[in-house]
Amino acid sequence: MNGDNDMKLYLKPGSCAMAVHIALEEAELTYEIEKVDLAAKKTERGEDYLAISPNGYVPALVLDDGEVMTEAAAILLYIANLAPEAELAPAPGSKAYFELLSQLVFISTELHKNFSPFFKPNSGDTWRGIAQKNLETRLSLMNERLTSNDYVMGERFSVADAYLFTVLSWAQVVDISLDAWPHLQRFVARIAERDSVQRAMQAEGLK
Ligand SMILES: N[C@@H](CCC(=O)N[C@@H](CS)C(=O)NCC(=O)O)C(=O)O
Structure with missing residues (x-):
């Protein structure tokens, strides 16, 4: 079930955003996805993607507090830290x-x-x-x-x-x-x- 405050991953199928998608699945977190037309900078639901993520590329992850996180490497570490039980990263700081x-x-x-x-x-x-x-x-x-x-x-x-x-x-x-x-x-x-x-x-x- 996806509620209003779940995370949302903006992606293009098969792009680098798929790494984040895989990590979200590994972490068993609740999230939804929305595809982005990167040429038109429009989301599948017709929103202006540049208003969501001004860099215009994927991935962008909308966090449960509404903030938007970008850059695959940072998002991947964020997900690992959000779900320590999934052990997707070594102990932070080690x-x-x-x-x-x-x-x-x-x-x-x-x-x-x-x-x-x-x-x-x-x-x-x-x-x-x-x-x-x-x-x-x-x-x-x-x-x-x-x-x-x-x-x-x-x-x-x-x-x-x-x-x-x-x-x-x-x-x-x-x-x-x-x-x-x-x-x-x-x-x-x-x-x-x-x-x-x-x-x-x-x-x-x-x-
Ligand atoms: N520095 C970004 C690069 C992301 C990136 O290269 N995204 C590609 C897909 S793999 C993209 O959206 N390209 C479309 C564009 O640059 O307009 C990251 O590491 O997340």
């Missing part, structure tokens, strides 16, 4: 917590943003070429990290896995092969099986 932050920033700035030009029709060969090279070195680093661990943070699922899964799922969409990185391929297959991921993808109309 060294491991900052290692999680480090991984979230890496996924955001080094992986996510290097996929961006492949979604922009006018990005051009130069930007795409640089991004492709960046992705190769950074995907290799993440592949290495997952050699002996099932999850970004080791043996336990965290919000970083929701984000990494979402970003890696774009490889197929933009025709970037992950064949050179078998641990990443196995990671994607493993995370895709989680109920939270299945539910989020279903709700976004991706299944």
Whole structure:
């Protein structure tokens, strides 16, 4: 049941907002979603999205007090802190917590943003070429990290896995092969099986 004061996630199906959607499912929090037409900056219900989130991109999470939180990495940590029983992050303030932050920033700035030009029709060969090279070195680093661990943070699922899964799922969409990185391929297959991921993808109309 969704009431007036539940959180609301603004998203575009399959976008980086899906990481937040997966985390909300993992945390078993009560929330609703609304899709955004990013070109028109209109929500599904016809609201002006720029009035809700002036940066104009997703994700944006409306909190139960009505405040709007943006930036995927921050929202993911917020959700982890809201539902400590779900253990989606190490104890706040611990060294491991900052290692999680480090991984979230890496996924955001080094992986996510290097996929961006492949979604922009006018990005051009130069930007795409640089991004492709960046992705190769950074995907290799993440592949290495997952050699002996099932999850970004080791043996336990965290919000970083929701984000990494979402970003890696774009490889197929933009025709970037992950064949050179078998641990990443196995990671994607493993995370895709989680109920939270299945539910989020279903709700976004991706299944
Ligand atoms: N810095 C933002 C970037 C979010 C972002 O890149 N969102 C994309 C979808 S994955 C988007 O909404 N793009 C549309 C636009 O920039 O107009 C974050 O980390 O949350």
